[in-house]
Amino acid sequence: MSLALLFLAGSLRAQTGKPTVTPSEPPKPQAATDAKVPLLAGPLHLSDFEGMHPSAALRDQLVEVKDFIQNTPRDGEPATEKTEVWLGHTSSTLYFVFVCYDHRPGEIRGHLARRENILTDDNVSVLLDPFQDRRLGVLFTVNSAGVQADAAWSENSDPDYSYDQVWDSEGVVTSSGWMALIAIPFRSIRFRSQGPDWGFVLMRNLPRNSEQDYFPRIASNISGVLSQEGILHGIKGAAGSRNFQLNPYVLAQNERRLNLLDPLNPAFSSRHLEGTSGGEAKFIINDSIVVDGTVNPDFSTVESDQPQFTVNQRFPVVFPELRPFFLENANYFTTPIRMVYTRNIAHPEYGLRLTGKLRSTNVGLLVVDDRSPGESVPAGDPLYKKRATFAIGRVSQELGKNSSIGILYTDREFGGGWNRIGSANLDLRLNDKWTVGLQWAESSTQPDSDSPGTRYAAGPALLWQAQRNGHHFNLYSFGRDYSTGFQTQVGRIQTPNIRDQQAHSSYQWFPKHSLVQSWGLESDGDIAFDQQGNRYYRYLNADVFVALPRNMVFAPILVANSDTLGPQSGTLFTNNHNFSENGAGLVAKGSPLTQVTFNLQAFRDGSVNYNPIVGGVPSLMDQQTVQLLLTLQPIRRLTADNTYLLDRDRAAAGGAFVYETQTFRTKMNYQFTRALSARAIVEYDTTLANPAQTSLQRTKQIGTQALLTWLPHPGTAVYIGYNNDLQNFDRTLCNRLQNGACDPNDTTIPRASNYMNDGKQLFVKASYLFRF
Numbered sequence: 001m002s003l004a005l006l007f008l009a010g011s012l013r014a015q016t017g018k019p020t021v022t023p024s025e026p027p028k029p030q031a032a033t034d035a036k037v038p039l040l041a042g043p044l045h046l047s048d049f050e051g052m053h054p055s056a057a058l059r060d061q062l063v064e065v066k067d068f069i070q071n072t073p074r075d076g077e078p079a080t081e082k083t084e085v086w087l088g089h090t091s092s093t094l095y096f097v098f099v100c101y102d103h104r105p106g107e108i109r110g111h112l113a114r115r116e117n118i119l120t121d122d123n124v125s126v127l128l129d130p131f132q133d134r135r136l137g138v139l140f141t142v143n144s145a146g147v148q149a150d151a152a153w154s155e156n157s158d159p160d161y162s163y164d165q166v167w168d169s170e171g172v173v174t175s176s177g178w179m180a181l182i183a184i185p186f187r188s189i190r191f192r193s194q195g196p197d198w199g200f201v202l203m204r205n206l207p208r209n210s211e212q213d214y215f216p217r218i219a220s221n222i223s224g225v226l227s228q229e230g231i232l233h234g235i236k237g238a239a240g241s242r243n244f245q246l247n248p249y250v251l252a253q254n255e256r257r258l259n260l261l262d263p264l265n266p267a268f269s270s271r272h273l274e275g276t277s278g279g280e281a282k283f284i285i286n287d288s289i290v291v292d293g294t295v296n297p298d299f300s301t302v303e304s305d306q307p308q309f310t311v312n313q314r315f316p317v318v319f320p321e322l323r324p325f326f327l328e329n330a331n332y333f334t335t336p337i338r339m340v341y342t343r344n345i346a347h348p349e350y351g352l353r354l355t356g357k358l359r360s361t362n363v364g365l366l367v368v369d370d371r372s373p374g375e376s377v378p379a380g381d382p383l384y385k386k387r388a389t390f391a392i393g394r395v396s397q398e399l400g401k402n403s404s405i406g407i408l409y410t411d412r413e414f415g416g417g418w419n420r421i422g423s424a425n426l427d428l429r430l431n432d433k434w435t436v437g438l439q440w441a442e443s444s445t446q447p448d449s450d451s452p453g454t455r456y457a458a459g460p461a462l463l464w465q466a467q468r469n470g471h472h473f474n475l476y477s478f479g480r481d482y483s484t485g486f487q488t489q490v491g492r493i494q495t496p497n498i499r500d501q502q503a504h505s506s507y508q509w510f511p512k513h514s515l516v517q518s519w520g521l522e523s524d525g526d527i528a529f530d531q532q533g534n535r536y537y538r539y540l541n542a543d544v545f546v547a548l549p550r551n552m553v554f555a556p557i558l559v560a561n562s563d564t565l566g567p568q569s570g571t572l573f574t575n576n577h578n579f580s581e582n583g584a585g586l587v588a589k590g591s592p593l594t595q596v597t598f599n600l601q602a603f604r605d606g607s608v609n610y611n612p613i614v615g616g617v618p619s620l621m622d623q624q625t626v627q628l629l630l631t632l633q634p635i636r637r638l639t640a641d642n643t644y645l646l647d648r649d650r651a652a653a654g655g656a657f658v659y660e661t662q663t664f665r666t667k668m669n670y671q672f673t674r675a676l677s678a679r680a681i682v683e684y685d686t687t688l689a690n691p692a693q694t695s696l697q698r699t700k701q702i703g704t705q706a707l708l709t710w711l712p713h714p715g716t717a718v719y720i721g722y723n724n725d726l727q728n729f730d731r732t733l734c735n736r737l738q739n740g741a742c743d744p745n746d747t748t749i750p751r752a753s754n755y756m757n758d759g760k761q762l763f764v765k766a767s768y769l770f771r772f
Contacts, residue, residue, distance in 0.1 A: 033216035034231040035065050035200075040088040044095040046170045046181050052099050054086055062086040062097075068204060068213040073510075073517040073547070075220045079213040081177070083124075083204050089235060094184045098124040098142075100204060102177035107208055109594045110144030110173065112637045112671040114679075115711065116161050118143040120207060120551075120597050120631075124180050127153060127225065129199030130191035131288070131357060134226040134402055136331070137199070138163070138189060144178040145636070146171030147674060154331045155224045155402065156435065156467070162327030164714035165189075166769070186238040187771065190288050190356070196236045199229040207591055210517060210551045221471035222432045227402055247715045248279035249767035257759035258733070261376040263747035266733040279767075280325065289356035289363075290329065296349055297325050304681060304705065307643050307663045309625070311687055311696065312610050314563065315494050319343060329355040332364030333394050335425050336439045336463050336478070339410055341492035345390055346372035360398040362406075367391050373414050383450055388414035390490060402429040408441075410490040415448030419489035437465045445487045459485025459496075477503040484531055498536060500528030518547045522555070534576060535564040543587070552590030559583045559605045565618050572617050579620045581606025597631040607649055609658055611695045620652040641667040651693060658693040662686050675712045681705040697751050700728040715769025722762050726755040 040061055048055050054062055064086055068079040084099040100122070102108055109121045121143040129137040137153035146169050151159035165188040170181040191198065202215040216230040255271040278296030285291065310317050318341075321327055326342035332355045333340040351368040367390070374386040389412070396406030408423040425439035441461040447454035465478035479501040486496045508520035522543050528536035538561065545555035559582060566576035583605020591597045607623040626646040633639050645663040650656060665683040672678070683703045689696040707721040730750035734742035 033065075034233060035063055035087060036233040037087050037089050037094070037235055038063055039234075039236070040090050040095070043090060043093065044086075044088060044097060044181065044183065046097070046172055046179055049086075049097060049099065049179060052101070052174060052176055052179060054097075058086075062088045065202065065215055068202070068215045069217040071212045071214050071218050071220055073210050073549075076217070079204070079206075080209060080211060081204075081206060081213075083213060083215075085202055085215070087232075089238070091238065092185060092187075094186065094235070094238075096126050096182040096184075096202070098180045098182070098202075098204070100124065100144075100177045100179065104208075105173060105175060105177055107594065108144055108173055108178055109207055109591075110171065110178070110636075111147075111633050111639065112145045112674065113143075113147055113633075113639050114669055114671065114677055114709075115147065115714075116149045117639065117669075118145075118147050118149050119205075120591055121145075121205075122178065122207060123149075123205045124182075125203040125205070126182050126184070127201040127203065127229075128184075128189065129226050129229055130189055132197065132199045132231075133357070133360070133398060134199065134224070134229065135398070135404070136357075136362075137226055138165070140167060140182050140184060142169045142171055142180040142182055144171050144173050144180065145674075146180065152329070152331055153226070154334070155226050157331070157334070160327070160331060162321075162324065162330070164324070164328075166713045166715065166771070187243045190284070190290065191238070192287060196234060198232045198235060199226060200232045201225055201229050208550055208594075210547065210549050221469070223429070223435060223467075223469040224402065227429075227432075243282075243284050244772040245282040245715075246279065246770040246772075247281070247767060248277065248770075249765060250275065250277045251763060251765045253761060253763035255759075255761040255763075256757075257761070258729070260749070261372070262378055263734065264742045264744055265378060266742070266749070285356070288358065289354065292325070292328070292351075292353040292355075294325050294348075294351045297323075297351060304703075307645055307665050307683065307685075309627075309645060309647055309661070311647065311661045312607070312649070312659065312694075314608070314610055316492075318492060325351060325353075329353065329364070332362060333366065333392055333408070335394075335406070335408055335423065336437055336465060337423070337441060337461060337480075337491070338493060339408055339421060339423055339441065339488060339491040340366075340392055341490070344412075344490060344492070345370045347375065349387075362394075362396045362398075364394045365392070377450065381450065383415045383448065386415060388412055392490065399428075402435075403427060410488070412489045415450060417446045417448030417451070419443065419445045419487060421488060421490070433468050433470055435467050437463075439463045441486070443486045443488060445485075445489070457485040457487055459483030459487075461486045461493075461496075472509070473505070473507050475503070475505045477501070497530045498528055499531065500526060500536070502526040515548060516546055517549065520545055530568065532568065534566055534568055535578075537561070537563045545587075548590070550591050552592065553588065555587045557585045557587060557603075559585065559603065561605065563608050565608070572615070577618075579606065579608050579618075581608070581620070581623075583623075595633045599627075599629040601625075601627045606652065609649070609651075609694055613691070613693065613695055621649040621658055622652050622655075624648045637671045639669045639671075641669075656693055657690050659687060659689045659696050661688075675710055677709050677711075679705075679707045679709070697748070698728070699751060700755065702726045702755070713769070715767060717765075717767055719763070719765045721765075723760065724757070725759040727758050728752050728754065729756045729758055731756060 066084045068083045070077045082101040086097040088095050123141050123143040125141040127137050127139050135155050139151040139153050139159050141149040148169050150165055151161045152163035153159055168183040172179050204213040218225055218228050252275045259269045260266050280294045283291045305319050321342050345368050348368045348370055354365040370388040373388045377383050391411045394408040396404050398404050405426050410421045412419045421441055421443045423441035427437045429435045445457045460483050462481040468475040481499045482496045484497040504524045506522045508518050510518045524541050526539045540560040541557055543555045543557040547553050561581040564576055564578045565571050566573050585603030587601050589599040603625050607621045609619045609621050628644045630642045643665040648660045649658045663685050667681045669679045685701045687699040689698050704724045709719055711717040728751050730752040735746045737743050
């Protein structure tokens with residue numbers, strides 16, 4: 001089901017230029033359109049465009065770009081609303097002024113929101129490829145209120161909005177539409193000092209029509225966006241690409257929290273008016289190599305994880321990285337097999353990263369320590385207070401147009417043990433529609449000195465994939481073969497000892513002169529075995545989807561899944577048992593009103609009880625799941641993001657209640673100005689469990705967060721925050737033996753009926769970005 005939902009729930013994919021809606025019989029792609037950028041005597045402002053036209057003094061100095069072409073919903077047709085872009089540059093800044101005409105200005109969607117939270121609004125974007133490699137770029141986006149979003153762009157991947165740069169923007173709504181200014185300092189972009197030509201793409205998002213317009217034309221039946229880019233000529237005399245940045249911070253806090261790193265010695269720790277400091281430094285070498293260093297990095301949780309289903313999962317749940325140091329330039333270390341998962345690095349003190357481009361070669365190096373392994377063992381342990389060291393290096397070489405070959409090495413060292421992996425991957429673009437990829441890896445793992453019963457392990461891993469981006473027919477297929485001995489402590493894989501093949505396909509039709517913009521069929525299949533020939537699972541689903549204006553999509557889905565468990569799965573079964581989990585569901589998403597955006601996924605199918613009672617075996621359950629994301633923006637300055645998760649399960653044989661989990665989460669943000677905001681988050685999580693059917697515990701948790709933020713630009717900020725957490729932990733904190741010590745054979749925290757405050761924090765953090 002996962003790939004089908006990703007295909008349908010891609011509210012951001014239209015923003016990435018890789019939409020799911022394409023029309024029939026598109027015109028043949030046009031050649032890339034170029035523009036020459038003139039040198040200006042002074043800066044630009046929207047006040048220079050009274051009446052949505054440049055002043056007489058500026059008109060002859062600027063270059064105008066117009067004639068945007070739809071990518072969705074009618075690929076190749078002229079945009080339904082006229083867009084003009086006026087370009088120019090000074091010695092320090094590159095300017096784009098978007099003039100967006102609109103026959104229905106009252107329906108323009110634009111909110112004063114937090115930075116990056118504007119992708120469902122009317123917005124415009126500039127995608128730059130300063131090295132013209134047609135693979136990597138930087139994306140700058142502004143909505144009609146002037147709120148910014150920026151991202152690192154990698155072809156055939158979603159934009160990485162963790163990328164943050166310092167640049168200026170303005171936005172204003174008029175009686176004839178709206179205007180936006182994007183002003184990008186040259187020292188915020190890496191580029192060749194001797195390269196006056198840059199690749200570029202201009203975009204306009206019109207959400208009420210589900211419409212994406214581009215200049216030059218980006219054809220949906222050709223793979224990629226930068227592969228169809230235009231060229232900006234004449235960027236000469238630009239200064240500032242070489243720079244040095246220093247971003248120190250100070251943090252003061254009161255904190256009391258339950259420390260569970262050592263499960264045999266749980267205890268509360270407190271900090272009273274504790275102050276700390278640290279920071280990051282950035283140095284640019286030869287315009288294209290970036291060296292980042294950090295000491296005592298501040299990884300306090302200003303952002304929190306989006307809720308997921310985490311109870312009764314067969315495989316570990318993956319949470320995205322949220323910490324700025326690890327997010328920046330993470331695409332330099334990305335490969336088809338997830339060899340780098342930086343959330344494995346829990347408590348670093350220092351880090352050094354080098355990323356950049358030398359001609360047609362991309363390089364990346366990351367070295368970080370981690371204090372958490374030595375903090376999770378008792379004080380008398382030889383590894384107490386010892387640190388793990390992570391080292392990651394990757395080099396990739398471009399091969400012709402949009403193809404590359406690369407090598408990767410990862411190493412984690414701790415307590416005399418190690419996990420070392422060497423890998424190589426090849427990505428080939430065969431033509432405008434087909435791309436293929438191959439990755440091989442070999443791991444070597446020596447356990448640390450605290451794991452005497454664990455043996456040395458080694459083994460290979462292989463992944464292959466093929467993708468077709470077509471006009472009507474799209475296909476993505478990949479296969480994996482991970483040996484029993486393959487392990488990664490730096491990355492994250494579903495499981496070793498697996499061979500599987502997955503394929504996702506879709507076919508679409510595009511009726512003309514109809515409310516329905518497109519409709520089609522999707523299918524997804526995944527079957528997996530272990531290396532001994534035992535089946536892991538077989539997941540199949542199919543759906544019919546319908547796409548409407550306002551980014552509305554509806555898709556009823558049929559599901560035919562099954563999981564197989566046996567003695568090799570760690571169960572008490574003496575032979576393999578297959579559990580059929582057939583069912584159906586519905587996916588629906590869109591923005592029916594300017595103030596409302598929703599994404600609903602509801603299913604009734606089957607699942608397996610992976611947590612049976614002691615001495616029991618897994619069993620089949622009837623499952624109901626609901627996942628609802630609802631964003632309300634009743635007024636221009638207020639955004640309320642709401643999440644509801646429900647997972648209710650009953651025994652398939654007899655109908656006995658097994659467990660139910662629910663999550664309610666609301667995040668309210670009020671934006672006083674573009675820089676000043678107040679945010680509050682309240683989340684309630686609960687698990688009801690039947691002890692006659694499952695070993696799951698009855699859990700309750702209430703988490704609250706309040707945050708006042710002043711963020712004039714990335715790197716310079718003041719945060720004042722309060723976090724509080726309540727859980728139904730028993731006050732004994734562990735299962736006690738008769739002598740009062742914690743039971744080493746049962747480290748599960750016992751639960752009670754009442755709440756206990758297991759953590760609260762009041763903090764003030766301030767940082768300032770110095771640029772030299």
